[in-house]
Amino acid sequence: MAQQDFSQKKALLIEDMAEARIMQRKMLTDFGFTSIDIAMKAETAIELLRSKSFDVILSDYNLGKGKDGQQLLEEVRHSALIPNTATYLMVTAETSIEMVMGAIEYQPDGYVTKPFSQAMLQRRLNKLLETKERLYKVNLALDNKEYETAVNEAKIVMEKYPSLEGKCERIMGDCYLELKDYKKALSLFNKTIKSRKMPWALFGKAKSYYLMDELEKAEKLLHQLMLDNRFFVSAYDWLAKVLLKQDKVAEAQSALIEAITKSPKNILRQMELGRISLLLGDSITSEMAYRKAVFLAKHSCYNTSEVYLKHLESLARIADNGPLIPRQKDNFDSTLKKIHDGFFDEPDCRAKAYEYEMDICIADNEISTAKQIFEVWLSDVSSATATAPSKEQTDRYSNAFGS
Numbered sequence: 001m002a003q004q005d006f007s008q009k010k011a012l013l014i015e016d017m018a019e020a021r022i023m024q025r026k027m028l029t030d031f032g033f034t035s036i037d038i039a040m041k042a043e044t045a046i047e048l049l050r051s052k053s054f055d056v057i058l059s060d061y062n063l064g065k066g067k068d069g070q071q072l073l074e075e076v077r078h079s080a081l082i083p084n085t086a087t088y089l090m091v092t093a094e095t096s097i098e099m100v101m102g103a104i105e106y107q108p109d110g111y112v113t114k115p116f117s118q119a120m121l122q123r124r125l126n127k128l129l130e131t132k133e134r135l136y137k138v139n140l141a142l143d144n145k146e147y148e149t150a151v152n153e154a155k156i157v158m159e160k161y162p163s164l165e166g167k168c169e170r171i172m173g174d175c176y177l178e179l180k181d182y183k184k185a186l187s188l189f190n191k192t193i194k195s196r197k198m199p200w201a202l203f204g205k206a207k208s209y210y211l212m213d214e215l216e217k218a219e220k221l222l223h224q225l226m227l228d229n230r231f232f233v234s235a236y237d238w239l240a241k242v243l244l245k246q247d248k249v250a251e252a253q254s255a256l257i258e259a260i261t262k263s264p265k266n267i268l269r270q271m272e273l274g275r276i277s278l279l280l281g282d283s284i285t286s287e288m289a290y291r292k293a294v295f296l297a298k299h300s301c302y303n304t305s306e307v308y309l310k311h312l313e314s315l316a317r318i319a320d321n322g323p324l325i326p327r328q329k330d331n332f333d334s335t336l337k338k339i340h341d342g343f344f345d346e347p348d349c350r351a352k353a354y355e356y357e358m359d360i361c362i363a364d365n366e367i368s369t370a371k372q373i374f375e376v377w378l379s380d381v382s383s384a385t386a387t388a389p390s391k392e393q394t395d396r397y398s399n400a401f402g403s
Contacts, residue, residue: 004129006032012048014039014059014072015091020114024058024091027118031125042067042075042299049081056125057082059108061092067299070265073106075301084139087128091116101233102265134161138171147175166198173204182208199229206235210242218242233263240272249279257285267296267307274310283317287328290314294335305343311335312356319363332360350380351387362400371401 011033015021021038028036037052039045042063049057057076061069069090076082090111104111109128112121132139134157141150154168154175169192176185186208192201202225209218222239225232236259243252256273263269270293277286290311297303315332318324324332336353343349354377361370374397380386389397 004126006125006129007034009033009055009129010035010037010053011056011058012037012039012045012052012054014042014045014057014063014069016040016060016062016064020060024121027121028058030118031122041065042069042072045072046075046081049076053086054082055086056129057086057088059088059090061090070102070106071299071301073108077106078301083143085132085136085143087125087132089124089128097231097262101231101263105233105263105266131164131167134164135167135171138168142171142175145178147178151175166192166196170198170200170204173201177204177207177211180211182212186212199225199232202228203232203235203238206242207238210238210245215242215246219246231262233259233266236262237269237272240276244276249276252276253280253282253285260289264292265296267293267300267302270296271302271307271310274314278314278317281317283314283320287311287314287318287331291331291335294338305339305346305349308335308339308343309349309352309356312339312353316356316359319360323364324360329360332356345385347385347387350385351377351389354380354386355389355393358397367401370397374401 006028011028013021013024013028013036015024015038021040025036025038033056037048037054039048040063043066045057045059048054059069059072063069063072067075069092073088073090076088082088088108090108091114092111093114109132110124112124135154137153138150138157141147141153151172154172158165158168169188173185173188173192176182176188186205189201189205189208192198193205202221206218206221206225209215209221219239219242222235222242225235226239229235236255240252240255240259243249243255253273253276256269256276259269260266260273270289274286274289274293277283277289290307290313293307294311297307312332312335315324315328315335318328336357339349339353344353354373358370358373361367361373374389377386377389381388
């Protein structure tokens with residue numbers, strides 16, 4: 001493997017600890033990097049990524065207060081802050097399954113565990129950048145969403161560098177799925193499986209069957225994949241999708257619960273579990289999932305009013321069966337305060353918050369308090385700061401008030 005020339009590469013080092021920051025910057029300088037930007041927290045890194053381009057991002061997992069390394073990577077992927085042509089390397093002292101699975105789900109190009117030697121980091125960067133250079137035209141096409149071009153470029157790379165055949169086939173399969181050419185995708189994944197039974201190929205085959213509406217075949221493959229690779233968490237998500245499409249809602253819930261036991265830090269997965277549990281009338285599981293989502297939302301790019309409102313809704317549905325216990329009421333009040341602090345200027349959000357707060361009051365037989373909230377709601381409607389209650393809501397609350 002030829003030694004990479006890092007002198008023309010731009011690096012971003014994200015590390016909150018001064019000693020580690022100094023050491024890693026020295027390593028990068030010794031490797032030949034001449035352009036190195038530093039961020040001590042995720043928010044600063046995001047500002048830099050929005051305003052500048054980098055070839056290499058070296059990010060620690062623990063970044064002190066605020067977003068952690070996983071949440072930073074989550075936002076980087078969600079907002080497309082770095083191109084496919086760049087290299088993202090996660091650095092961590094954490095070894096817990098929760099951390100590793102959470103970080104891997106957002107697909108860094110690699111990660112290294114502290115402590116690591118200068119020689120080891122250099123080898124990792126050298127290998128990663130060599131691969132990125134060989135796949136440059138492929139990744140450029142992916143960044144431009146030119147999937148047919150990406151497929152053609154991947155074929156050229158595969159012929160020139162046989163060691164990248166698997167990586168290229170995976171990219172090609174994903175491109176065919178993006179192009180909705182599911183038969184071609186299926187053919188490619190089958191070809192890969194015949195020569196080497198790669199988990200990603202089995203996963204791609206299952207997705208192809210799902211998108212072709214061959215749900216039983218997709219379900220069977222996903223079960224097989226989960227048996228062979230119990231930490232392939234995306235398989236559980238897709239199994240839930242397959243089961244939902246077959247109206248097997250309880251089984252879909254079980255699949256997501258299993259996924260969450262393996263990788264609990266995915267906010268979208270927690271939200272989906274909450275949604276499915278409400279469909280089943282399982283408001284207890286729904287509340288637990290939405291409560292976790294509220295916890296994860298604080299520093300997430302998915303920090304929207306929906307997360308908090310759904311938690312209130314799950315508690316309101318628990319209250320349909322009787323007053324909340326003190327711990328549940330505390331959770332309701334805590335989430336309601338977060339809505340007041342961050343989202344109360346949204347008319348729809350304000351209206352829903354009033355609705356769920358009234359439901360809790362009615363369950364507690366605090367009718368006069370519920371009436372006061374309704375009056376405030378109607379006042380806010382007149383000032384255009386809240387959406388008006390529906391006729392069904394108005395009738396329901398009028399009946400509860402005895403009017």
